[in-house]
Amino acid sequence: MSAESETSSNVTAEAMNGDGATPLVSVIVPVYGVERYLDACVEGLVGQAYRNLEILLVDDGSPDRCPAMCDAWTARDERIRVIHKANGGLSDARNVGLAKATGDYIYFVDSDDMVERNLIERAMATMRDYDADLVMFQFDTISEDGKPLTSSYKHNHYDDVIIMTPIEAIKAQVKAEIDGYFWSFVAAASIYRNHGFSFPVGRKIEDMARICNVIGESHRVVRIPEALYHYRMRRGSITGDWSMQLTRDWVRATDDRETYIVERFPELKNFMKLQQLIFFVNLDYETIRQSLVAKFSIDPQDADRIRRRIEGLTKDVAGAGDEVPESTQSLLDTMKQTFVEMVEPDVGAEAGQAADGREPDREPGRKREKAYSRKRRRYDFYVAGPFFNPEQVASMERLEHVLDTHGKTMFRPRFASDIAEVGPAGCFDDDVNGICASKAVIANLMDEDSGTMFEIGFAHSLGIPVYAYREGLRDGDSINLMIAQSVRAVFSSSDDLARYLETGEHKDADYAQF
Numbered sequence: 001m002s003a004e005s006e007t008s009s010n011v012t013a014e015a016m017n018g019d020g021a022t023p024l025v026s027v028i029v030p031v032y033g034v035e036r037y038l039d040a041c042v043e044g045l046v047g048q049a050y051r052n053l054e055i056l057l058v059d060d061g062s063p064d065r066c067p068a069m070c071d072a073w074t075a076r077d078e079r080i081r082v083i084h085k086a087n088g089g090l091s092d093a094r095n096v097g098l099a100k101a102t103g104d105y106i107y108f109v110d111s112d113d114m115v116e117r118n119l120i121e122r123a124m125a126t127m128r129d130y131d132a133d134l135v136m137f138q139f140d141t142i143s144e145d146g147k148p149l150t151s152s153y154k155h156n157h158y159d160d161v162i163i164m165t166p167i168e169a170i171k172a173q174v175k176a177e178i179d180g181y182f183w184s185f186v187a188a189a190s191i192y193r194n195h196g197f198s199f200p201v202g203r204k205i206e207d208m209a210r211i212c213n214v215i216g217e218s219h220r221v222v223r224i225p226e227a228l229y230h231y232r233m234r235r236g237s238i239t240g241d242w243s244m245q246l247t248r249d250w251v252r253a254t255d256d257r258e259t260y261i262v263e264r265f266p267e268l269k270n271f272m273k274l275q276q277l278i279f280f281v282n283l284d285y286e287t288i289r290q291s292l293v294a295k296f297s298i299d300p301q302d303a304d305r306i307r308r309r310i311e312g313l314t315k316d317v318a319g320a321g322d323e324v325p326e327s328t329q330s331l332l333d334t335m336k337q338t339f340v341e342m343v344e345p346d347v348g349a350e351a352g353q354a355a356d357g358r359e360p361d362r363e364p365g366r367k368r369e370k371a372y373s374r375k376r377r378r379y380d381f382y383v384a385g386p387f388f389n390p391e392q393v394a395s396m397e398r399l400e401h402v403l404d405t406h407g408k409t410m411f412r413p414r415f416a417s418d419i420a421e422v423g424p425a426g427c428f429d430d431d432v433n434g435i436c437a438s439k440a441v442i443a444n445l446m447d448e449d450s451g452t453m454f455e456i457g458f459a460h461s462l463g464i465p466v467y468a469y470r471e472g473l474r475d476g477d478s479i480n481l482m483i484a485q486s487v488r489a490v491f492s493s494s495d496d497l498a499r500y501l502e503t504g505e506h507k508d509a510d511y512a513q514f
Contacts, residue, residue: 385444
């Protein structure tokens with residue numbers, strides 16, 4: 001089955017190039033299994049204030065009504081072209097659309113998301129005003145039924161127009177200040193056509209693998225503080241079904257990114273080595289998503305490969321004379337130990353032994369307990385969560401009160417050690433040993449503190465049951481998908497938790513995952 005319609009030239013937009021012509025923008029929309037959302041997506045595109053568009057709907061062998069829906073749209077708007085093809089995945093569909101595109105500028109849209117009617121207009125006006133060839137914008141999140149969700153992405157943390165060189169933008173992307181989404185920017189078609197660009201077929205995490213290839217070939221990047229794209233959080237998305245293969249794709253994506261950057265900009269070699277190391281072991285969501293992989297019944301060879309990768313990056317960074325942040329070094333020791341135990345279960349049982357056999361740094365006079373042992377379970381719950389302001393403390397006290405009144409023993413890290421007495425490394429060791437000595441972890445998600453995120457990931461990597469507590473959670477609210485996939489239940493109040501402890505019954509709120 002194949003069908004293509006001709007592209008029209010309905011020109012009414014104001015954004016003009018130097019010779020007075022209105023640039024044609026190609027909008028590429030891979031389509032697969034989204035019949036519930038497709039019409040809303042396409043309606044936002046055909047309703048764009050900027051009219052000179054060609055809209056390529058690439059039907060990637062969708063098994064639902066999407067092929068017929070795409071064909072119906074060609075009768076409604078002559079700017080739409082439909083390409084029917086055998087299923088090959090998102091990257092393959094994008095590549096096909098890119099090969100068919102004839103526009104002066106390229107924009108990719110995911111077919112389950114929605115766009116503001118002025119997205120293209122604002123991007124093209126910014127191109128003209130700042131002599132840019134790549135314009136990025138902000139985005140927000142919506143639920144499966146289109147309701148706004150609360151979210152906080154570093155990508156959106158700016159309030160003024162930002163003008164960047166390619167190197168500045170690449171550094172920001174590698175440091176996660178710019179997210180790796182192709183739908184978050186419009187770029188000149190020449191960037192793609194003149195540099196042999198293509199997405200990696202047969203893999204996921206394709207955006208991260210290639211976004212710096214586009215940024216690096218631009219001449220000026222401009223970021224505008226306007227939320228023009230609505231990213232839909234839904235079950236069944238690419239990252240919703242986590243697996244060891246997906247983790248390998250994350251690793252390959254970061255490798256691809258590093259290879260391009262170092263070859264294109266050799267002066268960034270040392271920067272990339274340090275960032276790659278931090279990327280693997282830093283206390284952040286990326287660590288949980290890409291490094292704490294024991295939850296996947298990981299093959300020992302995979303564990304050993306990741307361990308060796310971390311060791312190699314550590315040597316590269318040391319050889320370049322760069323200093324590894326203290327928090328990263330502390331976590332690095334723990335990560336190494338975790339992977340060693342996956343490959344050699346008997347290794348690491350001796351007290352005071354880190355992955356490389358040395359005694360990790362600790363304040364003098366403090367006796368180190370058995371290093372990260374997973375054998376003893378002295379506490380019913382390790383209670384994780386922030387306690388930096390009165391509101392957070394009050395929430396933690398309500399959580400702890402429920403556990404206490406139900407006879408549960410607790411390891412409470414906020415009372416376990418004093419950083420002034422034992423130092424950061426001592427606190428870290430005490431907390432990690434507390435997790436290992438607990439039958440389960442319950443984490444207060446208030447403010448999604450980064451330390452709490454690590455505690456969730458670390459406990460899950462060891463196979464320790466994890467529960468979440470988020471007061472006031474309601475249907476339609478959102479929770480980071482790596483947290484949601486790691487926990488067994490999310491309690492929305494102290495009464496909700498008490499009921500579960502008394503009856504064993506619980507029903508999660510219908511929250512979205514992002």
